[in-house]
Amino acid sequence: MFKDGLMEKQLLKDLSSGLIGELTHLHPKRAVEGLTPAIARKKPKNLDHSCWDLLHHIVFWQDILLKNLEGEFMDWFPPHDENWPSKEYLSEDNNFSGLLEKFNKNLEIAAVKLENMNLLNRIKLGSPLPPDATYFRILLVFLQHISYHLGQLVTTRKLLGDWE
DSSP, X not given: OOGGGHHHHHHHHHHHXXXXXXXXXXXXXXXXXXXXXXXXXXXXXXXXXXXXXXXXHHHHHHHHHHHHHTTOOOOSSOOHHHHSOOXXXXXXXXXXXXXXXXXXXXXXXXXXXXXXOOTTOEEEOOXXXXXEEEHHHHHHXXXXXXHHHHHHHHHHHHHTTOOO
């Protein structure tokens, strides 16, 4: 299917560029740059989620998808309260700095995984989803999910007056 591995190398390169937002969005680290816990926990009027909520949700799914790339089954339907931070969690500024570190570290882990991955290898998914997917598909979901929620995060920062 891939002639001499050239197409796979190009796909790996393209997925890697997605981790830094090339051609799709700004660099993910830029979206959270300068974001403080005080601003991150604020919710603009008529919005359901704060920047902290969104970042927590992104990291929650980064962790699940990265574990799946290691061969662990994924729970695609975790309880709603696990997807989003609790009020207690949001009250501790240290939790936010740890979350930022985890977000950035997960981007680095994904980049390393991409270096040595056969994109067409299959991964078993949990029920009731299709029985398997390719590494390519899981990495694409990883990138799409980050991109979607980074757009929300930046919009939220703009509404809070915290974006230039």
